[in-house]
Amino acid sequence: MKRRNFLRAAVVGAGVTAFGNTLTSGALAAPAQNGPSPYGPLRPPDANGIALPEGFTSRVVARSRQRVAGYVWHDAPDGGAVFADGTGWIYVSNSEIAPGGGASALRFDANGTITSAYRILADTRRNCAGGAMPWGTWVSCEEVDGGYAYECNPRGPASAAVRRPAMGRFTHEAAAADPVRKAVYQTEDISDGCFYRFLPTTWGDLSSGTLEVLVAGSATSGPFTWAKVPDPDGSPVATRNQVRGAKRFSSGEGLHYANDTAWFTTKGDNRVWQVNLLNNTYELAYDDSLVNPGTPPLTGVDNITGSGSGDLFVAEDGGNMEICIITPDDIVAPFLRISGQSSSEICGPAFTPAGDRLYFSSQRGTTGSSSGGITYEVTGPFRR
Template sequence: MRRRNFLRAATIGVGVAAFGNTLTPSAMAAPAQNGPSPYGPLQPADGNGIRLPDGFTSRVIARSGERVAGYTWHEAPDGGAVFADGSGWIYVSNSEVYFGGGAGAVRFDASGNITGAYRILNGTRVNCAGGAMPWNTWLSCEEIDRGYVYETDPWGPASAAVRRPAMGRFKHEAAAADPVRKVVYMTEDVSDGRFYRFIPDTWGDLSAGTLQVLVADGGTSGGFGWATVPDPDGSPTATRHQVPGSKSFDGGEGLHYANDTAWFTTKGDNRVWQLDLAGGTYELAYDDSLVDPGSPPLSGVDNVTGSGFGDLYVAEDGGNMEICVITPDDIVAPFLRVTGQGSSEITGPAFTPAGDRLYFSSQRGTSGSSSGGITYEVTGPFRT
């Protein structure tokens, strides 16, 4: 079956406590391959230095160190998400710097005009990615040893943010909520990182619960299960080393959940992984060493998001500064390319509720410095 055809006919499943059924190699879908973009070829760079398909336009909404609606936009903008706000929306963005970190937000009206901007998290370090929760909070994650998850209010103020130690202390990257199983998945950005889920005692309250880690036989496909991490505090033994049989992943990065499936990226081997949470199996959605024909269009995999159509949008950390699309038909192709910013990385892709605007940042912009971040909006005929 095609990789994401089941998104339109998803079944409701339950979490597994032991290994699920193992698919035979012939039953597993092949990783995505080169092909034509559903949006057509990239056009010459626009005035913002972005190459887009025909019919799409870009604009700069914020620059690090410059004022936007009264707020000085933070350095090194990273993971982000969009929240509905009446007829408008809010885009939240982390700051991946060691001192100051935290997160900020920009508010838009129904026409896309900026109506406000403000800080939603202070006093944290290396806030890389995170995840939007169904109860309209943003989890901002610290990418440091024994880092914390902070739950923030996209409407502010920063003083409303709450540390969530029950979700484990490790080098956090991204988070994604699964409202069916009432859990939150998390990635870990180290070369032998793990894939976790947090089971809150009460759904919607992350103050207490159980941290579990994915266990599997190894390899790039098969069945998986979950085992409880004995000490989520991660000291003296790191959480990733506490459970025999837990599966390691080479540098966990972006994470996206939709319809009984979680997709996440690993930067060390340039892979996109797919977890079938109803079936209890995992496989590769993309592997740059398995692309044929031609050279792989996607390298330096990082943040990931998805559209209502079922397309995945994967941002590059370096490479040639592209956001690539992986379609439900297992085709991978460039969607956009940022030019003249080879010392930066693309971060924080997120769609508006209507799916017609995409936000993202170039973390270090043209300067190659954390102080040179640029946050963009792309508008156009996205597939929804």
């Protein structure tokens, strides 16, 4: 993994929180290894069952099938993002159920008080992850064969959401915008999935454009190119099978972009990939089979986000129900752990614009059922 020299957080476009970094030149290095967390060890679980470092606190902000600000929060909360909203912010969250998935939002004032909650997307299927766009919209992705990406207004209503077929029909997982190259990257959650790039005809308008797929060899690092997907509709030939040499990834999951770099996770092999978009090369940022010595701290890799300090936060689907940190110094360590919820997964980590609050969900909570989802907020001295 190339050493990373990170910049501070920046706000891009219409109030979307984004985090930047630059890559220094140098030889390839080993993926991230076990080490001490910059936040110190985890304390015993708090009243919410969350083990956190010293100085951090948690609270529950929503529960599936329970009212929050008069709105019944959705089942199976999954991928999410935070959008600036005046002096406050909005957290959006997908619902990974079918039928009746979609996405909802929580609006907070400057003090972190929830002022409203509402639906922003309805009547879709297994909305897993997605991505915040620099112009202030949320792209929510269907994790089903022939699934669509939907563009939503975080401020609602659900009727304002628009299907974006030009972004391709496949088992969508996550999306991330690259304002430099005017591209939106996408992961595919299937065992022989691909990594895609969508180039809108007009930046800021996802209604038309060109869908491309990453082409590379079978190695875990090296150069890559992009090739056009002839038929983004994916019928009768799936998008991943239309281009010879398209690189296969074992069930793509979360995706995070920061200046000239995309990181994404693959749950089939517990890896975090790093794509250098300046040099058109890729490599491993983390691989649980290469952690030495000791037991890999991060397994069941899923959603991923970044902080202003350049730390990556990776949520686990299973594992120890942790969010782990990968630092710019290539150290991986637990940041938090949820106890008593071994039949769940952690989803939707996202920071506020100020970088002092982290939101995420336990998709099935203590019940192990989609109706038991819990959405949390963690506040504390995050590195910025």
